[in-house]
Amino acid sequence: MPRTQGIVRASREWLLDCGDGVRLQSFYAPPVKPSADSPEKLAVMLHGWEGSSESLYILSLAQLLHDRGFHIVRLNLRDHGNTHHLNRELFHSCLLPEVVGAVKRVQDAHRGKKLHLIGFSLGGNFMLRVAAEAGHAGLDITRAIAVSPVLDPAETLAALESGFFAYHSYFIRKWTASLLLKQAAWPEHYDFTALRKMVGLRNMTSELVRRFTGFGTLDDYLNGYSITGSRLSRLAVPSTVITALDDPIIPASGLAKLARPTLLRLIVTRLGGHIGFMDHMSEPTWAERRIVQELAG
Numbered sequence: 021m022p023r024t025q026g027i028v029r030a031s032r033e034w035l036l037d038c039g040d041g042v043r044l045q046s047f048y049a050p051p052v053k054p055s056a057d058s059p060e061k062l063a064v065m066l067h068g069w070e071g072s073s074e075s076l077y078i079l080s081l082a083q084l085l086h087d088r089g090f091h092i093v094r095l096n097l098r099d100h101g102n103t104h105h106l107n108r109e110l111f112h113s114c115l116l117p118e119v120v121g122a123v124k125r126v127q128d129a130h131r132g133k134k135l136h137l138i139g140f141s142l143g144g145n146f147m148l149r150v151a152a153e154a155g156h157a158g159l160d161i162t163r164a165i166a167v168s169p170v171l172d173p174a175e176t177l178a179a180l181e182s183g184f185f186a187y188h189s190y191f192i193r194k195w196t197a198s199l200l201l202k203q204a205a206w207p208e209h210y211d212f213t214a215l216r217k218m219v220g221l222r223n224m225t226s227e228l229v230r231r232f233t234g235f236g237t238l239d240d241y242l243n244g245y246s247i248t249g250s251r252l253s254r255l256a257v258p259s260t261v262i263t264a265l266d267d268p269i270i271p272a273s274g275l276a277k278l279a280r281p282t283l284l285r286l287i288v289t290r291l292g293g294h295i296g297f298m299d300h301m302s303e304p305t306w307a308e309r310r311i312v313q314e315l316a317g
Contacts, residue, residue: 068141144169264292
Protein backbone atom coordinates (compact mmCIF):
# COMPACT_ATOMS: atom_id res chain seq x y z
CA MET A 21 0.00 0.00 0.00
CA PRO A 22 1.58 3.33 -1.05
CA ARG A 23 0.33 5.08 2.08
CA THR A 24 2.52 2.89 4.30
CA GLN A 25 5.78 3.09 2.37
CA GLY A 26 7.10 5.83 4.65
CA ILE A 27 7.05 3.67 7.78
CA VAL A 28 8.54 0.72 5.89
CA ARG A 29 11.45 2.84 4.61
CA ALA A 30 12.05 4.41 8.02
CA SER A 31 12.16 1.07 9.89
CA ARG A 32 15.23 -0.95 10.81
CA GLU A 33 15.34 -4.44 12.28
CA TRP A 34 15.92 -4.59 16.02
CA LEU A 35 16.45 -8.00 17.65
CA LEU A 36 15.36 -7.83 21.27
CA ASP A 37 16.95 -9.88 24.04
CA CYS A 38 13.88 -10.90 26.03
CA GLY A 39 15.66 -12.91 28.73
CA ASP A 40 16.24 -16.65 29.13
CA GLY A 41 17.93 -16.78 25.74
CA VAL A 42 14.80 -15.70 23.84
CA ARG A 43 15.10 -13.24 20.97
CA LEU A 44 12.16 -11.52 19.32
CA GLN A 45 12.34 -9.51 16.14
CA SER A 46 11.05 -5.98 15.95
CA PHE A 47 11.31 -3.04 13.57
CA TYR A 48 12.04 0.42 14.92
CA ALA A 49 11.29 3.71 13.18
CA PRO A 50 12.27 7.03 14.75
CA PRO A 51 10.06 9.95 13.78
CA VAL A 52 11.15 12.08 10.85
CA LYS A 53 10.06 15.10 12.85
CA PRO A 54 9.76 14.44 16.58
CA SER A 55 6.54 15.48 18.25
CA ALA A 56 6.44 18.81 20.00
CA ASP A 57 5.15 16.92 23.05
CA SER A 58 7.51 16.55 25.96
CA PRO A 59 8.29 13.80 26.68
CA GLU A 60 8.25 12.13 23.26
CA LYS A 61 5.83 9.28 22.53
CA LEU A 62 6.68 5.67 21.72
CA ALA A 63 4.21 3.06 20.43
CA VAL A 64 4.93 -0.67 20.60
CA MET A 65 2.57 -2.51 18.26
CA LEU A 66 1.69 -6.22 18.17
CA HIS A 67 -0.15 -8.20 15.50
CA GLY A 68 -2.64 -11.05 15.78
CA TRP A 69 -2.13 -14.81 15.50
CA GLU A 70 -0.42 -15.71 12.20
CA GLY A 71 -0.13 -12.03 11.34
CA SER A 72 3.15 -10.14 11.54
CA SER A 73 4.75 -6.75 11.82
CA GLU A 74 4.09 -6.46 8.08
CA SER A 75 0.32 -6.97 8.37
CA LEU A 76 -1.56 -4.14 6.69
CA TYR A 77 -3.47 -3.16 9.84
CA ILE A 78 -0.15 -2.80 11.70
CA LEU A 79 1.52 -0.80 8.95
CA SER A 80 -1.50 1.45 8.43
CA LEU A 81 -1.76 2.51 12.06
CA ALA A 82 2.02 2.69 12.40
CA GLN A 83 2.13 5.16 9.51
CA LEU A 84 -0.57 7.34 11.09
CA LEU A 85 1.26 7.51 14.39
CA HIS A 86 4.66 7.93 12.77
CA ASP A 87 3.30 10.92 10.84
CA ARG A 88 2.32 12.40 14.21
CA GLY A 89 5.81 12.18 15.65
CA PHE A 90 5.66 8.81 17.42
CA HIS A 91 8.62 6.51 17.70
CA ILE A 92 7.32 3.16 16.39
CA VAL A 93 8.29 -0.39 17.34
CA ARG A 94 6.52 -3.16 15.40
CA LEU A 95 7.06 -6.39 17.31
CA ASN A 96 6.84 -9.94 15.97
CA LEU A 97 5.70 -12.73 18.24
CA ARG A 98 7.87 -15.85 18.26
CA ASP A 99 7.52 -17.87 15.02
CA HIS A 100 5.69 -15.02 13.27
CA GLY A 101 7.01 -13.16 10.26
CA ASN A 102 10.33 -14.62 9.17
CA THR A 103 11.50 -15.56 12.67
CA HIS A 104 11.07 -19.32 12.97
CA HIS A 105 14.85 -19.74 13.17
CA LEU A 106 15.39 -17.39 16.12
CA ASN A 107 14.15 -19.65 18.95
CA ARG A 108 14.06 -23.43 19.09
CA GLU A 109 10.92 -23.82 21.22
CA LEU A 110 7.56 -23.54 19.50
CA PHE A 111 5.29 -20.51 19.89
CA HIS A 112 2.19 -20.73 22.01
CA SER A 113 -0.11 -18.07 23.43
CA CYS A 114 0.95 -18.42 27.06
CA LEU A 115 4.50 -17.20 26.40
CA LEU A 116 3.81 -13.91 28.12
CA PRO A 117 7.21 -13.48 29.86
CA GLU A 118 9.06 -13.01 26.58
CA VAL A 119 6.64 -10.31 25.40
CA VAL A 120 7.02 -8.59 28.78
CA GLY A 121 10.78 -8.92 28.30
CA ALA A 122 10.59 -7.39 24.82
CA VAL A 123 8.63 -4.38 26.09
CA LYS A 124 11.11 -4.02 28.96
CA ARG A 125 14.06 -3.93 26.53
CA VAL A 126 12.29 -1.29 24.44
CA GLN A 127 11.55 0.78 27.54
CA ASP A 128 15.15 0.52 28.76
CA ALA A 129 16.42 1.80 25.41
CA HIS A 130 13.95 4.69 25.33
CA ARG A 131 13.98 6.08 28.85
CA GLY A 132 12.03 9.30 29.14
CA LYS A 133 9.56 8.56 26.37
CA LYS A 134 5.87 7.92 27.06
CA LEU A 135 5.32 4.21 26.33
CA HIS A 136 2.09 3.11 24.65
CA LEU A 137 1.12 -0.49 23.85
CA ILE A 138 -1.22 -1.31 20.95
CA GLY A 139 -2.31 -4.81 20.01
CA PHE A 140 -4.73 -6.45 17.63
CA SER A 141 -6.63 -9.71 18.24
CA LEU A 142 -4.20 -12.10 19.99
CA GLY A 143 -1.72 -9.20 20.11
CA GLY A 144 -4.35 -7.16 21.97
CA ASN A 145 -4.75 -10.01 24.42
CA PHE A 146 -0.97 -10.08 24.97
CA MET A 147 -0.75 -6.31 25.44
CA LEU A 148 -3.50 -6.26 28.05
CA ARG A 149 -1.73 -9.04 29.93
CA VAL A 150 1.54 -7.10 29.72
CA ALA A 151 -0.25 -4.04 31.10
CA ALA A 152 -1.66 -6.13 33.95
CA GLU A 153 1.91 -7.24 34.78
CA ALA A 154 3.37 -3.73 34.52
CA GLY A 155 3.93 -3.09 38.20
CA HIS A 156 5.47 -6.48 38.85
CA ALA A 157 7.67 -6.23 35.73
CA GLY A 158 8.91 -2.70 36.36
CA LEU A 159 7.17 -1.28 33.28
CA ASP A 160 6.06 2.34 33.12
CA ILE A 161 3.25 2.20 30.55
CA THR A 162 1.28 5.33 29.71
CA ARG A 163 -1.61 3.56 27.96
CA ALA A 164 -2.57 0.20 26.45
CA ILE A 165 -5.06 -0.20 23.60
CA ALA A 166 -6.41 -3.55 22.40
CA VAL A 167 -8.43 -3.86 19.19
CA SER A 168 -10.67 -6.95 18.97
CA PRO A 169 -8.63 -8.75 21.64
CA VAL A 170 -9.09 -12.45 22.33
CA LEU A 171 -11.14 -12.48 25.54
CA ASP A 172 -12.01 -16.11 26.29
CA PRO A 173 -9.88 -18.40 24.09
CA ALA A 174 -12.25 -21.34 24.56
CA GLU A 175 -15.10 -19.26 23.14
CA THR A 176 -12.92 -18.08 20.26
CA LEU A 177 -11.99 -21.66 19.37
CA ALA A 178 -15.65 -22.67 19.46
CA ALA A 179 -16.57 -19.68 17.27
CA LEU A 180 -13.96 -20.64 14.69
CA GLU A 181 -15.28 -24.21 14.64
CA SER A 182 -18.95 -23.32 14.32
CA GLY A 183 -18.78 -20.11 12.28
CA PHE A 184 -18.05 -19.31 8.66
CA PHE A 185 -15.86 -22.17 7.42
CA ALA A 186 -13.47 -19.83 5.59
CA TYR A 187 -12.09 -18.44 8.87
CA HIS A 188 -11.41 -21.94 10.21
CA SER A 189 -9.76 -23.01 6.95
CA TYR A 190 -7.70 -19.83 6.76
CA PHE A 191 -6.13 -20.31 10.19
CA ILE A 192 -5.44 -24.00 9.54
CA ARG A 193 -3.64 -23.13 6.29
CA LYS A 194 -1.66 -20.30 7.89
CA TRP A 195 -0.73 -22.33 10.96
CA THR A 196 0.26 -25.38 8.93
CA ALA A 197 2.52 -23.26 6.73
CA SER A 198 4.09 -21.75 9.85
CA LEU A 199 4.73 -25.16 11.38
CA LEU A 200 6.44 -26.32 8.18
CA LEU A 201 8.73 -23.30 8.37
CA LYS A 202 9.54 -24.20 11.97
CA GLN A 203 10.30 -27.77 10.93
CA ALA A 204 12.57 -26.53 8.13
CA ALA A 205 14.43 -24.27 10.55
CA TRP A 206 14.84 -26.97 13.21
CA PRO A 207 14.61 -30.34 11.37
CA GLU A 208 16.34 -32.22 14.16
CA HIS A 209 13.66 -31.17 16.65
CA TYR A 210 10.37 -31.12 14.74
CA ASP A 211 8.43 -33.42 12.45
CA PHE A 212 4.83 -32.31 11.95
CA THR A 213 3.93 -34.99 9.39
CA ALA A 214 1.34 -36.65 11.64
CA LEU A 215 -0.05 -33.32 12.81
CA ARG A 216 -0.76 -32.22 9.25
CA LYS A 217 -3.12 -35.18 8.85
CA MET A 218 -5.26 -34.12 11.81
CA VAL A 219 -8.62 -32.47 11.17
CA GLY A 220 -9.61 -29.20 12.83
CA LEU A 221 -8.02 -26.53 14.98
CA ARG A 222 -9.14 -28.18 18.21
CA ASN A 223 -7.39 -31.45 17.44
CA MET A 224 -4.26 -29.72 16.20
CA THR A 225 -4.11 -27.44 19.24
CA SER A 226 -4.71 -30.32 21.65
CA GLU A 227 -1.86 -32.31 20.13
CA LEU A 228 0.58 -29.41 20.21
CA VAL A 229 -0.39 -28.57 23.80
CA ARG A 230 0.24 -32.20 24.76
CA ARG A 231 3.60 -32.42 23.00
CA PHE A 232 5.15 -28.98 23.38
CA THR A 233 3.77 -27.18 26.44
CA GLY A 234 3.65 -27.85 30.14
CA PHE A 235 -0.14 -27.74 30.24
CA GLY A 236 -1.97 -30.92 31.16
CA THR A 237 -5.10 -30.32 29.11
CA LEU A 238 -6.37 -28.12 26.30
CA ASP A 239 -8.67 -26.34 28.77
CA ASP A 240 -5.71 -25.55 31.04
CA TYR A 241 -3.87 -24.04 28.11
CA LEU A 242 -6.81 -21.95 26.91
CA ASN A 243 -7.44 -20.69 30.43
CA GLY A 244 -3.76 -19.78 30.63
CA TYR A 245 -4.18 -16.83 28.28
CA SER A 246 -7.77 -15.89 28.94
CA ILE A 247 -8.25 -12.31 30.12
CA THR A 248 -11.72 -12.91 31.56
CA GLY A 249 -12.45 -13.44 35.25
CA SER A 250 -9.99 -11.72 37.56
CA ARG A 251 -7.08 -11.51 35.09
CA LEU A 252 -7.38 -7.74 34.62
CA SER A 253 -8.77 -6.92 38.07
CA ARG A 254 -5.56 -5.26 39.28
CA LEU A 255 -4.90 -3.39 36.05
CA ALA A 256 -3.01 -0.21 36.97
CA VAL A 257 -2.45 1.09 33.43
CA PRO A 258 -5.10 3.17 31.62
CA SER A 259 -6.34 0.70 29.03
CA THR A 260 -8.93 0.70 26.26
CA VAL A 261 -10.60 -2.22 24.51
CA ILE A 262 -12.13 -1.53 21.09
CA THR A 263 -14.34 -4.32 19.81
CA ALA A 264 -17.48 -4.96 17.77
CA LEU A 265 -20.62 -6.91 18.57
CA ASP A 266 -20.55 -8.51 15.10
CA ASP A 267 -17.00 -9.86 15.47
CA PRO A 268 -17.20 -13.40 14.00
CA ILE A 269 -14.13 -14.62 15.91
CA ILE A 270 -14.36 -12.93 19.33
CA PRO A 271 -17.82 -13.57 20.80
CA ALA A 272 -19.20 -10.49 22.52
CA SER A 273 -20.38 -12.68 25.40
CA GLY A 274 -16.83 -12.54 26.73
CA LEU A 275 -17.20 -8.85 27.51
CA ALA A 276 -19.54 -9.59 30.41
CA LYS A 277 -16.86 -11.82 31.94
CA LEU A 278 -14.16 -9.15 32.06
CA ALA A 279 -13.16 -7.62 35.36
CA ARG A 280 -13.92 -3.90 35.28
CA PRO A 281 -11.16 -2.02 37.10
CA THR A 282 -11.53 1.74 36.99
CA LEU A 283 -8.70 2.12 34.47
CA LEU A 284 -10.26 -0.21 31.88
CA ARG A 285 -12.57 1.35 29.29
CA LEU A 286 -14.63 -0.58 26.75
CA ILE A 287 -15.59 0.90 23.39
CA VAL A 288 -18.10 -1.47 21.82
CA THR A 289 -19.55 -0.81 18.38
CA ARG A 290 -22.46 -2.56 16.69
CA LEU A 291 -20.49 -3.14 13.48
CA GLY A 292 -16.82 -3.55 12.78
CA GLY A 293 -16.11 -7.25 12.37
CA HIS A 294 -12.73 -8.55 13.48
CA ILE A 295 -10.17 -5.70 13.52
CA GLY A 296 -12.00 -4.24 10.52
CA PHE A 297 -13.96 -1.09 11.41
CA MET A 298 -13.68 0.05 7.80
CA ASP A 299 -15.79 3.02 6.80
CA HIS A 300 -13.60 4.11 3.86
CA MET A 301 -11.89 1.91 1.29
CA SER A 302 -8.67 3.91 0.98
CA GLU A 303 -8.58 5.99 4.17
CA PRO A 304 -7.66 5.13 7.77
CA THR A 305 -10.33 3.04 9.48
CA TRP A 306 -12.62 4.29 12.22
CA ALA A 307 -10.62 2.31 14.79
CA GLU A 308 -7.34 3.83 13.62
CA ARG A 309 -8.73 7.34 13.89
CA ARG A 310 -10.10 6.54 17.34
CA ILE A 311 -6.72 5.24 18.48
CA VAL A 312 -5.05 8.45 17.31
CA GLN A 313 -7.59 10.37 19.43
CA GLU A 314 -6.97 8.10 22.42
CA LEU A 315 -3.22 8.74 22.23
CA ALA A 316 -3.50 12.46 21.61
CA GLY A 317 -3.62 13.28 25.31
